[in-house]
Amino acid sequence: MNRYEELADRFGTPLFVYDLDEITAARRELTDALPEEFELFYALKANPHPEVVRALREGAGKGCRAEISSTGELAAALAAGFTGADCLYTGPGKTDEELREAIGQGVRMFSTDSVTDVRRVGAVAREHGVVVDCLLRVNSAAASATTSIRMTGTPSQFGFDSETLGEVLPELRAVDGIELAGMHFFPLSNARDEESLIGEFNHTIGLAAQLQDDLGLPLRYLDIGGGFTVPYAVPGARGHYPKLRSELSATLDLLLPDWRTGTPRLACESGRFLVGAGGTLLARVSNVKVSRGRKFVILDAGINTFGGMSGLGRLLPVAVQPVDGEPVESASLVGPLCTPGDILGRQIELPALAAGDLVTIPNAGAYGPTASLLMFLGRPAPTEVVVRGDEVVSVSRIEHHRSYETELVR
Structure with missing residues (x-):
């Protein structure tokens, strides 16, 4: 079991992992440049x-x-x-x-x-x-x-x-x-x-x-x-x-x-240079289906978790981190939301995946949860884990609640 599998088993998915060592290295590279x-x-x-x-x-x-x-x-x-x-x-x-x-x-x-x-x-x-x-x-x-x-x-x-x-x-x-x-x-x-x-x-x-x-x-x-x-x-x-x-x-x-x-x-x-490479998104495959000859890999992470800015045409599609020598196939990577717009990648190369498999999306440290449709369909926000080396520094999740008029006028 690798590091990401251990973190996913421990904290669940979807899960963002931010590596402070990588973020510090990016800052040092840029200041040196x-x-x-x-x-x-x-x-x-x-x-x-x-x-x-x-x-x-x-x-x-x-x-x-x-x-x-x-x-x-x-x-x-x-x-x-x-x-x-x-x-x-x-x-x-x-x-x-x-x-x-x-x-x-x-x-x-x-x-x-x-x-x-x-x-x-x-x-x-x-x-x-x-x-x-x-x-x-x-x-x-x-x-x-x-x-x-x-x-x-x-x-x-x-x-x-x-x-x-x-x-x-x-x-x-x-x-x-x-x-x-x-x-x-x-x-x-x-x-x-x-x-x-x-x-x-x-x-x-x-x-x-x-x-x-x-x-x-x-x-x-x-x-x-x-x-x-x-x-x-x-x-x-x-x-x-x-x-x-x-x-x-x-x-x-x-x-x-x-x-x-x-x-x-x-x-x-x-922004993105300093934190992009320091983040990884972990998601699990919920289902795999074929429709009219095309395969769809459905994740527990969609545009509510990652890529809510995709409507700008600037940030997607994603790619799954491959394992060396792993066979690939063409499939669409989609999220769990009840909308046809919940697409992370259309007919992209993916390893052969099955329900329960862990998917690793690299370079996901910038424009993640706070740039996504977090509240759409009422799904919980992804967990965010911050690590430094092998140490888990913090574990958190963004929570939303509705404030009523009595709270707003205090």
Whole structure:
């Protein structure tokens, strides 16, 4: 019996296993790949499990800061030992209530996406008698990489359009309670290769330097985003970036020559790269059936457990971790839900499976339970086990309950 079989027998399935040693290794790889002057933010949206977040904050080497976009993520960051001052609060739809909570908890840096967003941040900051830093998220009019998931260069709820930023800058400068501290970019996600990632970062740095010069924009802080890759739910290794440090350094030396002395302070951010390879999903086969010549392998884990973001067309299909030399066949891997949309993989290669067999889905540490349809059909959330080596650090499950009006108005 291997390690995963032991954990599945002990805690049941569906079961997520998060390996803190693997997560710490990913953090070390990425910090080593970047110039040492860079700060690294962990995007909690990828996996807000407190033990995972804590492992990225502490431990040997350089820890991460926290990138959050809700008060729920703020609570998870605080529970993992971050302070509000460690957090960058992002998102295009911040409400007054969220901002009051965040600023009250000590958050002092916000990425902003519009004039009204900046005004709202400033108004709440004045209520608290503080001044907070605002980074202007910039939606570049052009892009470098032609592959990967594009996050810029198109109409978007995210960021100020770079070509019209100068027109609104006087309004932004007039807002009290905030200081324009710099810029935030996030041009792509899950870059296909190092060349496209470096090209996009270089384009971003060039645009930031141009906006600083042309518009007189302050640039104390520059977050150039992420895009670091790891396979999602299929076998494979994290991206490798041997040229990144030297290429970024050369570009910064040319365009922002004071960067080595902290002008501006520099940051990157990552979610999936840091945690993706550190997670494995274990599920059991509930049934196998054939319909009109096609085989369906039905698991106890579906889109309520994993892949609820599949409607975006970004994350699936999955692949089962094979055993060397094991024969394979073509079948659809589906979940237990009463909907034809509960498909994890359509006509993919699978080992010959039978009811009761354990299925292992690798690289499942990012966008798991909290990115899934957890409450659909009322099935319990999967169990999440955190391990470090052979030690089980924690065992938990997300629980939902309905709050009635008497509870809400207390």
